[in-house]
Amino acid sequence: MRVMSTYSVRPGCIKEAAARFLAGEGAPVEGVTLVGRWHKTDGSGGFVLYESDSPEALFNGAMKWADVLEIHSNVVVDDNAAGAAMAKYYGK
Structure with a gap:
């Protein structure tokens, strides 16, 4: 899952x-693949896209940074x- x-x-x-x-230390933990990472131009944060089937691995990766990042x-x-789900419930 992404x-x-x-x-x-x-x-x-x-x-x-x-x-x-x-x-x-920005490398992902075992069990998580980094798809891409983007940083805000003001240096205040950003976002990361991962692929993983392990919630535990994702949690471990977050804990590495929890003291300095929200x-x-x-x-x-x-x-x-998303389109398939929207068509099923709201489309024709």
Whole structure:
């Protein structure tokens, strides 16, 4: 499944978050594949798209950063899946 995580840097934590990222700690944990990561141009956060079938692995990855980032994650679907569901319930 695909999971989108948005993150915001906690107040006072930008130096620590940047140091970890530059040290390579932004790599996903075992059981999680990084599809892509995008950063806000103001440096305050961004979002990440992962693929994983393991909620436990996703939780472990979030815990690595919980002290410096506020993270919110949701399972997401692509346009084809969303369109099919919309057509079933609201379309013709």
